[in-house]
Amino acid sequence: MSSAVPHPRPGPVPTPPGGHALRIDARVVRRPVHTLPVVEETSAGGLVVARDAGTAHAAVIARRNRAGRLExxxxxxxxxxxxxxxxAAVREIAEETGILGQVVRRLGTIDYWFTGEDRRVHKVVHHFLLEATGGVLSVEGDPDQEAEDVAWVAxxxxxxxxxxxxERRLAQAASAVLAGEAE
Incomplete structure (x- = not known):
């Protein structure tokens, strides 16, 4: 003989305070949620480095993020x-910083997603370590005028x-390469 207690059949879902009872009708066809189209984008850039009195400096830029803050x-x-x-890394770095460079090695790839008004973007950015070979630090050559400022930073x-x-991790990788710690 079984000593199991019979479980009562579930009843209707109780009505939440101030609300209506939950009703799900399997016969009702639900409309699919509208999804944004996905766009793939590829970019390149990186760290262009110059040495001054034995200290390595990289040319970095300041630009506005989507919220309007300078970063x-x-x-x-x-x-x-x-x-x-x-x-593309050599060209973009020269356009945005005014500094010409020669690729020393690949540093890494950053892969991320963001959503615009009409699409989702999957962006892949290839980063390189470059040695500065000339030029003058300036944002004047940036055709997109995205860079508002540029600076040499140790x-x-x-x-x-x-x-x-x-990007901070890529800078650490570049420091390791320049110190001879990485292959």
Whole structure:
């Protein structure tokens, strides 16, 4: 003989205070939630470094974020035409900082999502370490006029200056490369 206590059948969902009872009708066809189209974007940029009295400095830019706040970040931008990520990094850094550079090595890739008014964007940004070969620090050459300011910042000070954690990690990787700690 079983000593199990029979469970009562569930009754109707009680009405919440001030509300209506929950009614779900399986016969009602629900409209699908409108999803935004997904767009893939690829950009490139990185750290262009110059040494002054043995201290490595990187050219960084200040630009407005979507909320209108000024943030310091690494120069970067979209690939154009048949450019490789390394070619785009050299061009974008020169346009946004005025500094010409030569690629030393790849530093890493940052991959993130954001939503615009009419689309979701999956963005992949390739970052490189560049050695400065010439130019004058200036935002005057930025065709998009996104960069509002530009500065040389000692690599050891970048964690306090850069707005984004992923870019701070790239700066640490660049410091390790320049110190001979990374391959």
């Amino acid at each position: 310091w970040c690494l120069p970067k931008g979209h690939l154009e035409g048949t450019e490789t990520p390394a070619e 690599l050891c000070d970048l964690p306090d200056r850069l707005a984004y954690p992923n």
